Amino acid sequence: MDETSRTYDVIVVGAGPVGENVAERTRAAGLSTVIVERELLGGECSFWACEPSKALLRPVVARADARRIPGLNRAVDGPLDVAAVLAHRDNMAAHWTDDDQVNWLDSVSVDLLRGHGRLTGPRQVSVHTPDGGTAHLTARHAVALCTGSGTALPDIPGLADVRPWTNREATSADQVPDRLAVVGGGVVAVELATAWQALGAQVTLLVRGDGLLSRMEPFAGELVADELRTSGVDIRLKASVTSVARPSGADGELSITLADGGQVSADEILFATGRTPRTADIGLETVGLAPGDWLTVDDTCRVTTVSDGWLYAVGDVNHRALLTHQGKYQARIAGAAIGARARGEVVDSARWGAHAATADHQAVPQVVFTTPEVASVGLTTQEARRAGRRVEVVDYELALLAGAHQYAQGYRGRARMLVDPDRHIVVGVTFAGPGVAELLHSATVAVAGEVPIERLWHAVPAFPTLSEVWLRLLETYRDRPR
Structure with a gap:
């Protein structure tokens, strides 16, 4: 050697x-x-995370948007072409070369x-x-x-024997399981639950906490949960997995036992419970x-x-x-x-x-590519309170925007802006709704640049676009009770 x-x-x-x-x-x-x-x-991003997962999700999000557009909705009533979606995923992952x-x-x-x-x-x-x-x-x-x-896998009896999915298996699988149990309630869990439910799996989402996306503003997780349930995902909150087994062998049905004694059956189980x-x-x-x-x-x-x-x-x-x-x-x-x-x-x-x-420390942007999308940067209300930061919370319903009506019928979404009342700057922004990912960089510039509220008034949003939410947030802030 x-x-x-x-x-x-x-x-x-x-x-x-x-x-x-x-x-x-x-x-x-x-x-x-x-x-x-x-x-x-x-690395992980190119082959088992960002690129393949977004390739799986893009057709799902595009179809959800199209279904809300008159004149187009009937054209996308059918199921996704699974083979084409997986082939696109393979291309985006460069066929793992x-x-x-x-x-x-x-x-x-x-x-x-x-x-x-x-x-x-x-x-x-x-x-x-x-x-x-x-x-x-x-x-x-x-x-x-x-x-x-x-992926951080928990110490659960039987887990090593059942060959659980992590993000790697979930983003590279070449078959859609009939039933998929997803353990977790964070970004990876909700994104992959969204993708595989749309591809034809019956997804059960097992969440240890009492809501989804717990590190973000609560309304974001609530909107995503509503859409997942509408699509057919079975969401079980306060559900802790205590053991897993495949009684009939390596390719058999999974038996999942919960802390309350409940049982869940699945063909595959995906753990999205943190990173190590x-x-x-x-x-x-x-x-x-x-x-x-x-x-x-x-x-x-x-x-x-x-x-x-x-x-x-x-x-x-x-x-x-x-x-x-x-x-x-x-x-x-x-x-x-x-x-x-x-x-x-x-x-x-x-x-x-x-x-x-x-x-x-102050301006980390993140997008959750679900339906609806979630985009955030800077502090959340809970983080500000934990840090002892005084902030003023400004909310606005995105459905009130002309741009939202143009984007889709029946638009549901919400925006939240956190303002430091002493420095008069934006320290956090969260959007949840269809198409909001493209709003995020403007929010990131506002937070990272510590742009004074007085100057933001002069960044004029085009009409009719979703970006007009900035004007409405500023108006709401200006008109709030003193």
Whole structure:
């Protein structure tokens, strides 16, 4: 078995969107960079999360919108073409090949080393390659851990024996199960329940809490729950799974036992109950960190508990904001900071805006691609109260907009804006309703830019569009009782 040794300015472990962006930024800064990946370049997002899940959901959302439009609704009365939807999903996931990603890495002059990378000491990474060899890598300046996260499976009797679905199986399955049990009430759970119910599965959604999307404004989860029930999803709240089994064998019917003694039968069970960092087997113990832990970082994504400042943790592994776009944002920040420090510049995250991931604290945007869509950025009412922040809550029914009537008959939706009454800026916005995802960036600009309410009055929305909600929210805020 061959052993080789190489030295680079920067070593990136993990070639998902986050790792790719770190590598591209450090290479653009003139630093020699290698990226290490044990699976497919492009990672979870490209092959088992964002891309395939949205490919499954897009026909569902488009059909739901079309069904509300006179003159078009009868044309979309039939079922989805399952084979065509799955073929589109396969195309969006590049048929689970990463040739395009390899070509992209070549185009930005980043080296690729396939294999399982592990830290072996400060600035040292050992890679076990598929051919049985070992490569020993040394970083002159930085090692960036971008290994992402995986599904957190609960400790439930029988779970290991029934081959449960995680997001990976749910986004790559080539058959529609007759009955699918989905455990969870968060974003992944409601999105995949939406997709597979529309594709023909009978979905039972088992939610431990008392509502859906509990981290968002309550009205968002209520609107999504109403639509899921209308589509045929059986939603069971305060339902905790205590055991699972396939009494008749590996391909037989699942028997799911609930804490209240109830039973649910299904053909497949999907767990969407949280995420866990992929840090259990990357050598954290060799640099004084605990395997399996989330990694604490500063605003430049540098790990705070490792001396000499050479170790970075970017994306899901630092647990700041488990979203692809936030991880890519962090990657741009981290790559710029690594480059600046390599040039001997002093990077003070309090002063250097380009090197500080401030959006992780105040302006994290998120879209839930269900019917209806949900889009939010900044604080929710509950988060503001927990933090002791004084906010004024401004609500508006989207159905009152002319643009909503143009969008669809029977439009249902709601918007909420949170205003800091002392600084007169928007600190949080949530939209729930058909087509609201495209409203989100304007809200993100308002929150991240801390645009004064007085200036927002002069950002005139076009008529008749859903964006006119901004005018109505501002009018409602202006006219509220004093």
